[in-house]
Amino acid sequence: MKKELQVAALDNGTVIDHIPNNKLFEVVRILHLEKCPESSIIVGFNLDSKKMGHKSLIKVRNHFFTDAELNQLSIVSPNFTLCIIKNYEVVEKKTIELPEVVKNIVKCPNPKCITNNEPMPTLFTTSDQSKGILQCHYCEKEINVEDVKFT
Numbered sequence: 001m002k003k004e005l006q007v008a009a010l011d012n013g014t015v016i017d018h019i020p021n022n023k024l025f026e027v028v029r030i031l032h033l034e035k036c037p038e039s040s041i042i043v044g045f046n047l048d049s050k051k052m053g054h055k056s057l058i059k060v061r062n063h064f065f066t067d068a069e070l071n072q073l074s075i076v077s078p079n080f081t082l083c084i085i086k087n088y089e090v091v092e093k094k095t096i097e098l099p100e101v102v103k104n105i106v107k108c109p110n111p112k113c114i115t116n117n118e119p120m121p122t123l124f125t126t127s128d129q130s131k132g133i134l135q136c137h138y139c140e141k142e143i144n145v146e147d148v149k150f151t
């Protein structure tokens with residue numbers, strides 16, 4: 001017997017799959033899904049996953065994110081599955097890479113950094129793509145993406 005929890009199929013749009021449950025709301029926030037009023041958004045939380053045990057996923061109908069937007073997700077996790085759906089078919093699978101610029105998502109770990117002392121957005125640039133190193137634009141402090149804290 002095959003028992004599956006069905007999440008409605010998407011006709012056109014973007015599927016972000018294999019999101020760790022505890023990262024779901026970071027993904028919502030980073031993609032600014034609350035600002036996609038023209039799209040229907042289906043969120044699945046704590047679904048069964050062969051690969052992960054449990055997972056979350058997000059389906060956004062009739063909305064296609066730019067690579068720059070999707071790359072911001074690499075800060076949260078590098079292992080998402082991103083699919084572009086057209087007419088119920090997967091037409092493209094995307095991989096995400098560290099973006100060149102990360103704005104106002106990651107907190108600077110340096111307590112003396114101006115971004116921790118003034119009400120201003122943080123700004124990081126990727127200094128080493130392969131090692132996952134970000135560098136603060138203001139104080140030059142480096143940080144590994146695995147250690148980031150979110151603003």
Ligand SMILES: [Zn+2]
Nearest residue numbers: 108113136139
């Ligand atoms: Zn800094």
